[in-house]
Amino acid sequence: MPARGRMPRQTDIARIAGVSQAAVSVVLGGNRTVRLAESTRRRVLEVAEELGYVPHPAATRLASSRTKLLGLYTFRAAFPTDEADSYHPILSGVEDEAAALGQDLVLFTGAGGPLALEEAAIHRTRMADGCLFFGRHVPEGPVSRLVGSGFPLVYIGRRPELGGRIPYIGADYVTASEQVLQRLIDLGHREIRYVRESDEAPSSEDRQLGVLRVAPRTGVVRLGEPELAVGTVRGWVADDVTAVVVEGTDTGAAYRAVRAAIDAAGLSTPDDLSLAVLGGPPGVSGFEVPMREMGRAAVRLLVDLVTDRPSTPQQLLWCPPVTGSDVGPPRSR
Amino acid sequence: MPARGRMPRQTDIARIAGVSQAAVSVVLGGNRTVRLAESTRRRVLEVAEELGYVPHPAATRLASSRTKLLGLYTFRAAFPTDEADSYHPILSGVEDEAAALGQDLVLFTGAGGPLALEEAAIHRTRMADGCLFFGRHVPEGPVSRLVGSGFPLVYIGRRPELGGRIPYIGADYVTASEQVLQRLIDLGHREIRYVRESDEAPSSEDRQLGVLRVAPRTGVVRLGEPELAVGTVRGWVADDVTAVVVEGTDTGAAYRAVRAAIDAAGLSTPDDLSLAVLGGPPGVSGFEVPMREMGRAAVRLLVDLVTDRPSTPQQLLWCPPVTGSDVGPPRSR
DNA sequence: CTGAAAGCGCTTACAG
DNA sequence: CTGAAAGCGCTTACAG
Numbered sequence: 001m002p003a004r005g006r007m008p009r010q011t012d013i014a015r016i017a018g019v020s021q022a023a024v025s026v027v028l029g030g031n032r033t034v035r036l037a038e039s040t041r042r043r044v045l046e047v048a049e050e051l052g053y054v055p056h057p058a059a060t061r062l063a064s065s066r067t068k069l070l071g072l073y074t075f076r077a078a079f080p081t082d083e084a085d086s087y088h089p090i091l092s093g094v095e096d097e098a099a100a101l102g103q104d105l106v107l108f109t110g111a112g113g114p115l116a117l118e119e120a121a122i123h124r125t126r127m128a129d130g131c132l133f134f135g136r137h138v139p140e141g142p143v144s145r146l147v148g149s150g151f152p153l154v155y156i157g158r159r160p161e162l163g164g165r166i167p168y169i170g171a172d173y174v175t176a177s178e179q180v181l182q183r184l185i186d187l188g189h190r191e192i193r194y195v196r197e198s199d200e201a202p203s204s205e206d207r208q209l210g211v212l213r214v215a216p217r218t219g220v221v222r223l224g225e226p227e228l229a230v231g232t233v234r235g236w237v238a239d240d241v242t243a244v245v246v247e248g249t250d251t252g253a254a255y256r257a258v259r260a261a262i263d264a265a266g267l268s269t270p271d272d273l274s275l276a277v278l279g280g281p282p283g284v285s286g287f288e289v290p291m292r293e294m295g296r297a298a299v300r301l302l303v304d305l306v307t308d309r310p311s312t313p314q315q316l317l318w319c320p321p322v323t324g325s326d327v328g329p330p331r332s333r
Numbered sequence: 334m335p336a337r338g339r340m341p342r343q344t345d346i347a348r349i350a351g352v353s354q355a356a357v358s359v360v361l362g363g364n365r366t367v368r369l370a371e372s373t374r375r376r377v378l379e380v381a382e383e384l385g386y387v388p389h390p391a392a393t394r395l396a397s398s399r400t401k402l403l404g405l406y407t408f409r410a411a412f413p414t415d416e417a418d419s420y421h422p423i424l425s426g427v428e429d430e431a432a433a434l435g436q437d438l439v440l441f442t443g444a445g446g447p448l449a450l451e452e453a454a455i456h457r458t459r460m461a462d463g464c465l466f467f468g469r470h471v472p473e474g475p476v477s478r479l480v481g482s483g484f485p486l487v488y489i490g491r492r493p494e495l496g497g498r499i500p501y502i503g504a505d506y507v508t509a510s511e512q513v514l515q516r517l518i519d520l521g522h523r524e525i526r527y528v529r530e531s532d533e534a535p536s537s538e539d540r541q542l543g544v545l546r547v548a549p550r551t552g553v554v555r556l557g558e559p560e561l562a563v564g565t566v567r568g569w570v571a572d573d574v575t576a577v578v579v580e581g582t583d584t585g586a587a588y589r590a591v592r593a594a595i596d597a598a599g600l601s602t603p604d605d606l607s608l609a610v611l612g613g614p615p616g617v618s619g620f621e622v623p624m625r626e627m628g629r630a631a632v633r634l635l636v637d638l639v640t641d642r643p644s645t646p647q648q649l650l651w652c653p654p655v656t657g658s659d660v661g662p663p664r665s666r
Numbered sequence: 667c668t669g670a671a672a673g674c675g676c677t678t679a680c681a682g
Numbered sequence: 683c684t685g686a687a688a689g690c691g692c693t694t695a696c697a698g
Contacts, residue, residue: 007482009675020685025677036684052478057460058394059675062690067391069439069460079425092412099442099450104457106402106439109432117432124437126340126387145385151340292414342691353669358693368667392691395674399693 008051017047024048028055070103070302071131073122076112086250087134090156093295094132101303103129126151130306132298136201138166152305156298158202158316167305167313169298173203176287176319177210177278180245183321185215187329189243189274192218193236195228196247197254207247207278218245223254228261237265237272242330248279248286255280270328285324290317341384350380357381361388362399394460403436403635404461406454408468409445419583420467423489426628427465434636459484463639465631469534471499485638489631491535491649500638500646502631506536509620509652510543510611513578516654518548520662522576522607525551526569528561529580530587540580540611551578556587561594570598570605575663581612581619588613603661618657623650 010024017024019040026036027044047053061067072078072094098105106128110117122142125131130152133143138161146153147165158170184192194211196204211218219241221232236244244262246255255277262273269275277286294317304311343361347354352373359369360377390400405411405427431438439461443450455475458464463485466476471494479486480498491503517525527544529537544551552574554565569577577595579588588610595606602608610619627650637644 007478011675021675022677022685022687025675026684029677040684052474054456054478056395056675057457058391059690060677061391061460062389062395062674062692063676063678065677065690067389069390077425077428079421079428081422081425088412089414092410092414095410095412095440095442099444099446102443104439104441104460106437107428108437109428110435113432121437123385124387126385127390149385344691354691355669355671355693358691359668362693364693370667373668389691392674393693395676395690396692397674397694 007056008053009056010053012051013044013047013053016051017043019044028053066306067127067129068103069106069128070098070299070306071108071125071128072105073108073125073131073133073135074111075118075133075135075137078107078111086252087291089291090134090295093292094299095295096292097296097299101299103299103303122146125153130154130302132156132302136203138162152302154298154302154305154313156294158206158314160202164314167301168315169294169301170314170316171203171279171289171294171319172316173206173278173319174210174213176321177207178214179321180276180278180286181211181214181218184243184245184274184276184327187274187327189330191239191241192243192245193221193241194218194245194247195221195223195254195258197249198222198224199249203249204247211245211278223257226253226257228257230261230264233258233261233265233267233273237267241273243274243276243327245276245278245286246280248277248281248289252281255284269326271331274328274330275326279319280322283322283324285322285327287319287321289319293317340389341386342389343386345384346377346380346386349384350376352377361386391460394462400462401436402439402461403431403632403639404441404458404464405438406441406458406464406466406468407444408451408466408470411440411444419585420624422624423467423628426625427632428628429625430629430632434632436632436636455479458486463487463635465489465635469536471495485635487631487635487638487646489627491539491647493535497647500634501648502627502634503647503649504536504612504622504627504652505649506539506611506652507543507546509654510540511547512654513609513611513619514544514547514551517576517578517607517609517660520607520660522663524572524574525576525578526554526574527551527578527580528554528556528587528591530582531555531557532582536582537580544578544611556590559586559590561590563594563597566591566594566598566600566606570600574606576607576609576660578609578611578619579613581610581614581622585614588617602659604664607661607663608659609657612652613655616655616657618655618660620652620654622652626650 011021014021014024023036024044027041028048108121108124110121119142132154134156138159144162147162155166155168157168159166159168192215196208244258246258248255267273277284279289280286297317301311343357344354347357356369357377360374361381390402394400441454441457443454452475465487467489471492477495488499488501492499492501525548529541577591579591581588600606610617612622613619630650634644
């Protein structure tokens with residue numbers, strides 16, 4: 001018997017079962033290529049069971065040269081203090097799929113902190129087999145080195161940086177936005193306004209691209225402040241605008257601003273104005289960002305890269321349209 | 334130079350710097366007992382930096398136990414699908430303190446799944462230097478072996494199992510509950526009811542203990558269903574009950590049930606009835622569970638255990654009282 | 667003060 | 683069909 005308090009090892013089993021340690025490894029590892037006598041196999045299994053053998057994860061991973069550890073780098077806290085974490089479904093999807101693929105997740109802390117800490121944390125991601133990056137930010141230096149050295153990495157969200165060499169799982173905002181606009185036009189809307197936040201980001205550019213492709217005459221309003229003047233909304237109606245489309249983002253600021261201004265102007269949707277959000281809160285007309293699926297797909301892609309399986313390193317996922325109650329035909333005048 | 338795509342190892346550094354691999358280990362491991370020439374040390378550091386060396390966690394862990402990786406085992410998803418995750422502040426505290434102490438976090442996935450997966454995940458925990466366990470569940474077999482083998486582990490929440498050998502950071506529900514009851518009594522309340530959920534758990538037992546210690550005559554109502562009959566509440570008032578104390582739990586079911594029944598009975602707080610919750614939603618009279626601080630303290634304790642520093646392996650944290658607007662003096666009759 | 671050796675607990679070619 | 687050996691990438695006694 002192994003010493004009390006020490007976890008049993010393969011050598012303990014080998015000694016008791018009267019076989020070599022390597023044979024134990026073969027039996028317990030479920031190695032099908034090596035053939036052993038059935039009696040040996042059974043004996044090993046019995047002793048292992050009896051001793052309550054559990055493989056040491058570090059040894060297993062060292063010997064097989066895969067840590068089965070996937071990094072998850074978030075550029076902010078993974079568990080933010082702020083209760084309302086709109087990105088939560090992405091992380092939930094990541095966790096789910098990682099579990100399904102038998103991978104553990106390492107969270108690199110210090111991501112939200114000072115630059116030096118951040119750089120160090122990015123560097124530490126190398127301890128994992130590969131790493132998921134989640135956030136708009138692409139620190140060109142560190143990330144470029146990572147990619148250049150062949151370290152498997154996947155961004156969540158489209159990242160055109162580094163000459164398009166960054167693998168990612170994004171959402172197909174262009175197509176989804178086109179479809180929303182097409183639907184408005186099919187309903188009869190002609191005078192449309194698009195309200196976007198002032199930040200520049202691929203996810204913003206993609207939406208606007210989709211909007212203008214279908215309805216090139218759409219007026220684009222960049223939101224400078226968290227509020228939208230009631231006068232602006234009244235002006236739209238005076239200009240025969242019948243539909244407003246809003247960029248949906250993590251904070252939902254643009255949507256809330258428009259919603260508030262419409263209410264304050266004493267107008268109602270969809271009677272006075274149709275209102276659609278490009279990737280907004282659940283239930284609001286427009287489309288939904290498949291966050292959970294993005295998380296899952298990112299894990300699958302990363303594992304494919306880690307195991308050298310053929311894969312499509314840059315993918316845009318379909319965004320399901322949402323038919324809410326804020327969109328209707330234009331009011332006949 | 335190491336082959337492109339392969340992670341640099343200590344031997345790579347050793348070769349380039351012209352020293353032995355062991356010397357590299359000593360320098361990079363920050364080993365203070367072994368003395369090396371300052372020039373050697375500097376050279377090693379330079380080469381390591383240049384190659385972008387990161388230690389292999391499995392190798393480090395196998396050879397010693399200083400991976401600076403702390404496990405976080407949650408017995409459910411760390412990123413639950415359910416948006417309303419009342420335990421979130423605990424994880425937030427864990428992440429925060431881990432960052433402050435320079436530890437990364439590994440999430441062992443598969444925790445919420447089938448038993449076999451769960452057990453396997455518990456065992457994988459040994460990949461880290463130590464592990465935080467979060468959840469009421471104590472799988473005696475695996476956890477007992479972990480503790481028995483000297484693996485550092487800390488539960489979040491008081492865990493009396495295994496003959497009290499489990500290190501934990503809990504909340505001092507007994508004292509906090511006593512204080513709430515004492516305040517009610519000081520205000521003049523004499524006829525009090527305590528509503529608790531029917532689950533048994535240390536956190537429930539502790540609260541009830543505190544209640545009955547200060548007000549032994551308090552009637553205890555175990556909530557069998559998610560609803561509380563309006564008649565029950567009316568009966569309390571008829572019996573001259575002036576204050577109701579409710580167990581606060583993750584779901585908040587008991588509190589919501591009582592609140593709803595009081596409203597449905599057409600009664601108001603604190604005029605007709607004072608209402609306190611033992612660890613409830615923010616702002617409600619009673620006390621607050623210091624979740625964030627529990628997370629932080631658990632990380633500190635775990636790191637102390639990992640580094641063999643003297644520590645108090647079982648701690649109960651103080652719960653700050655909350656003076657809300659639902660408690661007042663009893664209505665004079 | 668420094669280097670060569672053994673060992674952590676496994677897996678996987680490679681001989682017999 | 684089976685066992686002995688080498689090796690995964692580190693740390694840490696232990697000789698020089």
